[in-house]
Amino acid sequence: MRGITITYKYSGEEDAWQAAMNDFIDAINNDPAAVGKFNYQVAVADDKETRFHWGRxxxxxxxxxxxxQGYFKTFAGKVSEFAGGTPSATGHDISLKSNGW
Known part of the structure; x- marks a missing residue:
């Protein structure tokens, strides 16, 4: 299994950020070729600006x-906008035991 961790700072309109995250995750969950095979989570750090994305x-x-997919291209563009450029992205193997997604 592979994964990616994406981080960036964003202090703009929270509703716009939330809508973009929800739209992307909903699109994954509605894509029969991705559901159950591709998982995406997002979080906001305690500083209210640092954003984390985890894809697996x-x-x-x-x-x-x-x-x-079009939904990915739209989302990638939004993340670049939110990050003010290219966010930090680190790919990784997931080889440790986990309790699921």
Missing amino acids: WDSAETLAHVQS
Whole structure:
């Protein structure tokens, strides 16, 4: 399993940020080729500006599928806007035992 952690600072309109996150996660949950294979979570740090995104997927094919969808391209553009450029992104293998998503 692979994953990515994305971080950036955002202090703009909270409703716009929440709407973009919800739209993306809803799109994943409504995509039959991604549901159960691609998971995405977001969080706001205690400083109310630092944003964390965690994505996990089961295969390169699933990632390629999600990245080829219009909803992903829209979301990636929004994240760049929120981050004021390119956010920090770190890919990683998930090899430790977990209790699920």
